Amino acid sequence: MNSIEVSHLKKNFFVFQKEPGVLGSFKSVFSRRYKEIKAVRDASFTIKEGELIGFIGPNGAGKTTTLKCLSGLLYPDTGQVSVLGFRPFERKPEFQKQFALVMGQKNQLWWDLPPMETFLLNKEIYGVPQQQFKKTLDELVEILEVKDILKNQVRKLSLGQRMKCELIAALLHSPKVLFLDEPTIGMDVIMQKKIRDFIKEYNLRYKATIILTSHYMGDVKELCQRIIIIDKGRLVFDGQLNKIIKRYAEHKILSVILSKKIDQEKLSIFGQLTDYNFPEVKFIIDKKKIAEASGRILSTLPVVDINIEEPPIEEIIRDLFTNKNYQ
Amino acid sequence: MKKYLQLANLTFQDYFVYRLNFYLWRFRSFITFLTLLFFWLAIYGNQESFLGYQKSQMITYVVGVAFLRTIIFGTRSTDLAPQIRSGSLIKLLLKPIKVFKYFFTQDIVDKLLNFLFAGFEIGLVLFILNFSLYFPQNITTYFFFFVLVSLAIVLLFFISMTLSIISFWTEEIWAARFLFMVIFMEFLAGTYFPLDILPSWLTKIIYLTPSPYLIFFPMKIWLEQLSAEEILKAILICFIWLLFFWWLSFFLWKKGSRSYSAYGD
Numbered sequence A: 001m002n003s004i005e006v007s008h009l010k011k012n013f014f015v016f017q018k019e020p021g022v023l024g025s026f027k028s029v030f031s032r033r034y035k036e037i038k039a040v041r042d043a044s045f046t047i048k049e050g051e052l053i054g055f056i057g058p059n060g061a062g063k064t065t066t067l068k069c070l071s072g073l074l075y076p077d078t079g080q081v082s083v084l085g086f087r088p089f090e091r092k093p094e095f096q097k098q099f100a101l102v103m104g105q106k107n108q109l110w111w112d113l114p115p116m117e118t119f120l121l122n123k124e125i126y127g128v129p130q131q132q133f134k135k136t137l138d139e140l141v142e143i144l145e146v147k148d149i150l151k152n153q154v155r156k157l158s159l160g161q162r163m164k165c166e167l168i169a170a171l172l173h174s175p176k177v178l179f180l181d182e183p184t185i186g187m188d189v190i191m192q193k194k195i196r197d198f199i200k201e202y203n204l205r206y207k208a209t210i211i212l213t214s215h216y217m218g219d220v221k222e223l224c225q226r227i228i229i230i231d232k233g234r235l236v237f238d239g240q241l242n243k244i245i246k247r248y249a250e251h252k253i254l255s256v257i258l259s260k261k262i263d264q265e266k267l268s269i270f271g272q273l274t275d276y277n278f279p280e281v282k283f284i285i286d287k288k289k290i291a292e293a294s295g296r297i298l299s300t301l302p303v304v305d306i307n308i309e310e311p312p313i314e315e316i317i318r319d320l321f322t323n324k325n326y327q
Numbered sequence B: 001m002k003k004y005l006q007l008a009n010l011t012f013q014d015y016f017v018y019r020l021n022f023y024l025w026r027f028r029s030f031i032t033f034l035t036l037l038f039f040w041l042a043i044y045g046n047q048e049s050f051l052g053y054q055k056s057q058m059i060t061y062v063v064g065v066a067f068l069r070t071i072i073f074g075t076r077s078t079d080l081a082p083q084i085r086s087g088s089l090i091k092l093l094l095k096p097i098k099v100f101k102y103f104f105t106q107d108i109v110d111k112l113l114n115f116l117f118a119g120f121e122i123g124l125v126l127f128i129l130n131f132s133l134y135f136p137q138n139i140t141t142y143f144f145f146f147v148l149v150s151l152a153i154v155l156l157f158f159i160s161m162t163l164s165i166i167s168f169w170t171e172e173i174w175a176a177r178f179l180f181m182v183i184f185m186e187f188l189a190g191t192y193f194p195l196d197i198l199p200s201w202l203t204k205i206i207y208l209t210p211s212p213y214l215i216f217f218p219m220k221i222w223l224e225q226l227s228a229e230e231i232l233k234a235i236l237i238c239f240i241w242l243l244f245f246w247w248l249s250f251f252l253w254k255k256g257s258r259s260y261s262a263y264g265d
Helices: A021-030 A063-071 A115-125 A130-144 A159-171 A189-206 A217-223 A241-248 A287-300 A313-323 B002-017 B019-044 B055-073 B077-086 B099-129 B139-168 B174-188 B200-206 B216-222 B228-259
Strands: A002-017 A033-048 A052-056 A078-083 A099-103 A177-181 A209-213 A226-231 A234-240 A251-258 A272-277 A280-286 A303-309
Touching (some): A033 A078, A033 A226, A052 A063, A052 A189, A063 A078, A063 A177, A099 A159, A115 A159, A115 B002, A130 A159, A189 A217, A226 A241, B002 B099, B019 B055, B019 B099, B055 B099, B055 B174, B055 B216, B077 B174, B139 B174, B139 B216
Parallel strands (some): A099 A177, A177 A209
Antiparallel strands (some): A002 A078, A251 A280, A251 A303
């Protein structure tokens, strides 16, 4: 069953352009220039119930705009959006009770009160029964280790602590669909790991459909099997994470352990040398030439061990975003 | 319903965080009240009657204005405008909660707190200066007063919401709000003087606007200076304005929240 269906989604914005400085401000009082920004152009995809999708793209690619259309904050210019069978923009309470959007850079907690107060308010807003509320809260508080800070004023919390409380506030009503926009922002590595484990666990336990955007490839790599890449408002890739490597990796990394020291110059004739730290040497070699190159290396160099690897996913995606070479 | 009670609870707690803000606001209202009171006392001097008002009636008017200002003009719906601008409105739009009811709940809390404090301050002044106030003889007067004040509270809420909702289209609403609310609405509501001391051609025009029904007419009812017919007419006009702004605010809200691009990130 599909939780989310998007077909031919388009969304444009008109953004007011101001020249810098006071003079620019003064001019803008009399005449304003607007620039049309095509935030999302013709995006189509479906997501099944219980899937955990990574949604990635460079800054300004249209990730957040798409999420906002899915959560009913923005009205699509054209195209159809359906989440759990609802049209998000109608903002029906039955829909809103089954979904949550967590934005790393936005807070929904009451700034001057302890987080517990927001939790209690959300309990009433979403109509969560007392017993379920207590059970969910206890669980979340334990996993995220926030027991000690529940009575502190929100504005006195650190970014990481606040983010955890944001997550709790968003999950108290056990949403079936969850949009996470940069959920691990501002967290240390240990906590990032914990949040990842938690998201995975939540996904499995509640069969929740989750869309995750993150600038940390680590989040995506560990959590998502399927990813959607968007750039300049267009979907450029939709598929399994390992297919990205197959499709876009143009090179392989060949590392060799040598038995005796060889001149760097002599080594560089075999391929592009990236790292030489005797006894280990690393080459970047074109995918198509890998067999030939490794044969030559094995027959000419004093090799103890040889290893061929795919380049790290971070690198592939970085190259993809830089060169915009989507096929 | 329970969600709005819980919201009221949080709003109440929030006021105690910003105690200083609240006290300063009360202080401002108190000074305004004293200024107006002593201004009118100075005008009366030794006279008992001026411009058709007995001294005790005028004092009652000034005290009444201080009270009504507090519970009618005090509103939290002004907070909507900055929330639209900053994008933090989205946290309300995503939840199964009605934005109008959300702000109205906060309004009620605001009005209750202000009413308690104003009661204490004004009571203190009356006690020290030992004034006698005019209290209606007729029990129905209290009823009509209550009806018109309730309508006025709701009317002001929708006017203020309308002004805030304009933020969907304009970058800055503060100046327009100041001009409209303080200069136009408060002045024409009769917060500085009873409107019927103005020339009658002018009052006829003012009575067509929503302003006088917020403060002036409730006070006229209290002072029992209106006939039954005039009272009903005032309630009717107030009600028509209420319907108009109720419609306008919802209409603009629907349009605005649809074109809202939820900026801020």
